[in-house]
Amino acid sequence: MKPSRRMILTFGGGALAILTMSVRAGAAPVETVEMRGTARGERVWFAPRGLAVAPGTTLRFVNRDPGNSHTATAYHPAILDRKRRIPAGAQPWDSDFLLPGDEFEITLSVPGVYDYYCQPHEMAGMVGRIVVGQPGDSGWSGPSDDTTEVTPEVLAALPTVEEILANGRVEKEEEK
Amino acid sequence: MQRPLLIAAAMLFATTGASFAHDDKALEQSPPPAPYVQVSDVVPLPAFIPGLGTLFVDPATLPAGPFLAYDHDGKLSATVYMTPLDDLKNGTAYDGLAVGSHTVSGVDIYYNAGHPGVEKPHAHVVLYHDEGAEDRLAK
Numbered sequence: 001m002k003p004s005r006r007m008i009l010t011f012g013g014g015a016l017a018i019l020t021m022s023v024r025a026g027a028a029p030v031e032t033v034e035m036r037g038t039a040r041g042e043r044v045w046f047a048p049r050g051l052a053v054a055p056g057t058t059l060r061f062v063n064r065d066p067g068n069s070h071t072a073t074a075y076h077p078a079i080l081d082r083k084r085r086i087p088a089g090a091q092p093w094d095s096d097f098l099l100p101g102d103e104f105e106i107t108l109s110v111p112g113v114y115d116y117y118c119q120p121h122e123m124a125g126m127v128g129r130i131v132v133g134q135p136g137d138s139g140w141s142g143p144s145d146d147t148t149e150v151t152p153e154v155l156a157a158l159p160t161v162e163e164i165l166a167n168g169r170v171e172k173e174e175e176k
Numbered sequence: 177m178q179r180p181l182l183i184a185a186a187m188l189f190a191t192t193g194a195s196f197a198h199d200d201k202a203l204e205q206s207p208p209p210a211p212y213v214q215v216s217d218v219v220p221l222p223a224f225i226p227g228l229g230t231l232f233v234d235p236a237t238l239p240a241g242p243f244l245a246y247d248h249d250g251k252l253s254a255t256v257y258m259t260p261l262d263d264l265k266n267g268t269a270y271d272g273l274a275v276g277s278h279t280v281s282g283v284d285i286y287y288n289a290g291h292p293g294v295e296k297p298h299a300h301v302v303l304y305h306d307e308g309a310e311d312r313l314a315k
Contacts, residue, residue: 040227040300041288067227068291069220097220097292124289124297 028056028107033128035063035070035098035118036175044068044121046128050159050170055133058107063098070126071095071119072104075144080119083149087112087132087141108132112141113161117154125157131164203276206250208232215243219292228302229253229313239263239294240270245302245313252276253309258288260296277305284310 031053037044044065053059061072075085076092086092087110095104097119108114111133118126127150133140143161159170202209215231216223224230229245245254255276260268284302288294304310 037289040286041291042286044289067222067225069222099220100222120290120292120295123295126289 028058029054030058030060030105032060032062033072035061035065035072035126037065037068039067041068044070044118044124044126045172045175046072046118046126047175048169048171049128049157049175050131050164050167051128052131052134052164052168053108055109055111055137056107057132058105059130060103060105061095061098062103063100066100069097069099070121071097072106072116072128073119074114074116075150083144083146085113085115085144085146085150087114087139089139090114090141110141111137111139113143115144115158122154123151125153127154127157129158129161129164131161134165135161200277203244204252206230206232206246206252208244208252211236212244215293221292224248226315227313228256228300231256237273239296239298240273242274242276244276247309247312249312251312253305253313255303255305257301258294258298259301260294260298261287262296264299275303279305281305281307281309 031051033051034047035044036047063070072093072095073079074092074094075082077084078092079094090108090110090112093106093116095106098104108130109132112131114130114132116128116130129143135142147155164170207214211234212232213235214223215221215233218235221231228243229247230250232244232246233241239258239260241255241257243256243258244252245256247253257270257273259270280303282304284300284304286300287297288300289297
């Protein structure tokens with residue numbers, strides 16, 4: 001039997017869980033970001049689209065959109081040759097396509113601002129920003145100042161660092 | 177003057193007839209014959225998409241389609257077209273598209289932000305082929 005994508009993700013996740021169990025024993029924080037959309041796909045978004053976390057937090061991306069697939073992909077030259085919008089020393093990530101119910105985890109340790117997007121929905125403004133730690137932390141990298149590679153719609157959809165730090169999480173009322 | 181009009185009418189009929197010519201019976205039940213392929217086999221999408229059902233498309237007709245939409249029992253329930261808004265704005269016309277069935281009980285048109293396969297923001301034009309089709313494709 002040809003293994004399905006879901007099976008691979010499940011077994012892969014299981015193996016990862018075993019490998020990291022000893023690390024998790026220290027109760028490393030986990031935060032969830034949901035990939036969501038309206039029933040007919042008129043709008044798609046990350047919930048929350050802005051999130052503040054402590055260094056070492058694991059981000060769990062879960063596709064809660066029953067009619068669509070999504071990715072969580074860091075802006076980085078190593079992935080689809082995009083301009084870097086994560087801290088210089090941070091490991092870029094790409095969840096690949098997640099079908100409904102699938103999930104993907106990444107642990108963010110380098111302090112700074114991480115911008116990411118959904119590959120098929122970047123044009124629709126499906127982007128998110130994670131702030132790890134806060135300004136003043138050792139090794140902190142602020143937000144990218146590039147405004148040439150992403151569209152004005154993408155820039156408008158990214159919450160400011162100040163807004164994220166002040167609120168902890170940023171999401172529109174209709175997107176909760 | 178009448179003769180050129182008759183010739184034009186005959187040409188229009190011939191063109192329209194060619195565009196819509198297909199074997200309705202062959203498409204009634206899933207899976208439709210080649211060159212149709214199941215969308216979820218070629219792009220990462222659920223096999224049954226709530227609201228659209230199980231979709232098949234001839235890849236040569238992308239992005240517009242027609243996408244043939246089947247319910248859980250494999251019954252052809254709708255024909256769907258996906259037309260990128262930017263392409264329409266820039267002058268692309270999608271003319272003479274085929275239909276899965278000549279029976280149409282209702283039409284829905286709505287915006288979609290994009291998905292694997294048709295990633296640009298586009299319109300979904302859904303032709304339902306019987307009264308219960310929309311409900312059967314809902315979930």
